[in-house]
Amino acid sequence: MHLxxxxxxxxxxxxxxxxSAESGVPTFRDASGLWENHPVEKVATLEGFEADPRLVWRFxxxxxxxxxxxxxxxxHAALADAESRMGDRFLLVTQNVDGxxxxxxxxxxxxxxGSLFExxxxxxxxxxxxxxxxxxxxxPRCEECASRGRVGLLRPAVVWFGEVLDPMRMHRVSSFxxxxxxxxxxxxxxxxxxxxxxxxxxxxxxxxxxxxxWLVNAEPPENLRAFHHFVRGPSGKVLPPxxxxx
Numbered sequence: 001m002h003l004x005x006x007x008x009x010x011x012x013x014x015x016x017x018x019x020s021a022e023s024g025v026p027t028f029r030d031a032s033g034l035w036e037n038h039p040v041e042k043v044a045t046l047e048g049f050e051a052d053p054r055l056v057w058r059f060x061x062x063x064x065x066x067x068x069x070x071x072x073x074x075x076h077a078a079l080a081d082a083e084s085r086m087g088d089r090f091l092l093v094t095q096n097v098d099g100x101x102x103x104x105x106x107x108x109x110x111x112x113x114g115s116l117f118e119x120x121x122x123x124x125x126x127x128x129x130x131x132x133x134x135x136x137x138x139x140p141r142c143e144e145c146a147s148r149g150r151v152g153l154l155r156p157a158v159v160w161f162g163e164v165l166d167p168m169r170m171h172r173v174s175s176f177x178x179x180x181x182x183x184x185x186x187x188x189x190x191x192x193x194x195x196x197x198x199x200x201x202x203x204x205x206x207x208x209x210x211x212x213x214w215l216v217n218a219e220p221p222e223n224l225r226a227f228h229h230f231v232r233g234p235s236g237k238v239l240p241p242x243x244x245x246x
Contacts, residue, residue: 001231002244003186003214010180011086011188012173012211013079014202015094015101015235018191018218022236023070025098045161049122053139053153060156061134064116067098068132075190075235076104082243083108091176095192095199097158110169112199114158121145123152165198173202177209185211190235194221203227216242 005011017025042048043059083090083106093110094101099117101109119131121142131154133140145152159165177185187206192215194200203213203226215227216238224230231238 001229001242003188003229003242004244004246005082005086005186006184006246009086009184009186010089010176011082011091011186012176012180012202012206013082013090013092014187014189014192014199015079015092015096016190016192016196016199017096018193019073019075019094019235020070020096020098020100021191022075022234023073023100025067025070025096025100041161046163049153049155049160053155054137056155057135057139060116060158061136064132064134067100067116070098070100072100072104073236075239076100076106078239078243079190080105085245091173093173093199093202095196110172112159112165112169114156114166116156116158118157119154120157121152122155123150124148128157170198174205177206177211180211181209185209186214187211188214188216189221189227190216190239192217192221194223194226 043056049056079092079101083092091108091110092101092106093112095112097111097113097116099115117130117132118128120126120128123142123145126142126144140154142152142154185206187203189203192199200223203223207213207226213227214229215224216231216235218234220230231242
C-alpha cells in the first residue's frame with residue numbers, strides 16, 4: 001500500500017511515542033508507574049516542582065541525558081524528506097519531547113508538549129530558550145530575574161499534567177487545516193495510542209475538513225475506526241517506502 005503525494009497534496013502528520021521507541025527512547029515511566037519509587041506525577045506537575053524542584057530537575061536531567069544518547073531512525077528521516085519535498089504544504093505535529101524530529105532535519109514542526117531541550121522561567125515571562133544542561137544539584141535560577149532583584153526558578157519547558165497546551169501551537173495546526181480546505185488534505189498519524197487528547201481527536205478535526213486519514217502503527221490504536229487506511233508495522237520500516245511521489 002502506498003500513499004500518493006502529488007503537487008496539490010497537503011500533508012499533516014501527527015507522531016507519538018511509537019516513533020521514538022524505535023530509536024530506543026525510554027518510556028516515560030516503568031511498569032509500576034514509578035520513577036525511583038516516586039509517582040511520576042510527583043515529578044511531572046507544577047505542584048511537584050514547587051514542592052521539590054531538585055527532584056524534578058534530577059528526573060528531567062536523566063531524561064535529557066538518555067535522549068542525547070539515542071538517534072533519529074528511518075521513520076524520522078522519511079518525514080524530514082517529505083517536508084523537504086513539500087515545503088509549506090507539510091506540517092509535522094508531535095507529542096514527543098525528545099527532539100529527535102529536529103535532529104532529523106524537520107523544521108515545520110509543532111511540539112505539542114514542548115521540548116526536553118528547552119527551559120523556561122517560573123518567575124517571569126521569559127520565552128523558553130534552548131538548554132541541554134543537566135542539573136543534579138541546586139535547581140537553576142533565572143539570570144533575568146536576578147538582574148531585577150527577583151528570584152525565579154527555571155523549569156523544563158514541557159507541558160506537565162494539569163497544564164494546558166500552548167494555544168499558539170494548536171492554532172498553527174488549526175490554521176494549516178483551514179488553509180487546506182478545497183485542496184487534497186492527507187492526515188497521517190504515526191506511532192500513536194489514540195488515547196491522549198487533544199491529539200487523538202486531531203484525525204476527526206482533519207476529516208471534518210475533508211482529509212483522507214492514514215495510520216501507521218505497530219498495533220491498532222483506540223481510535224482506529226477514525227482512519228480510512230491502516231498500515232501495520234514499525235514506522236522505521238513502513239514510512240520510507242510508503243510515499244509515492246507524483
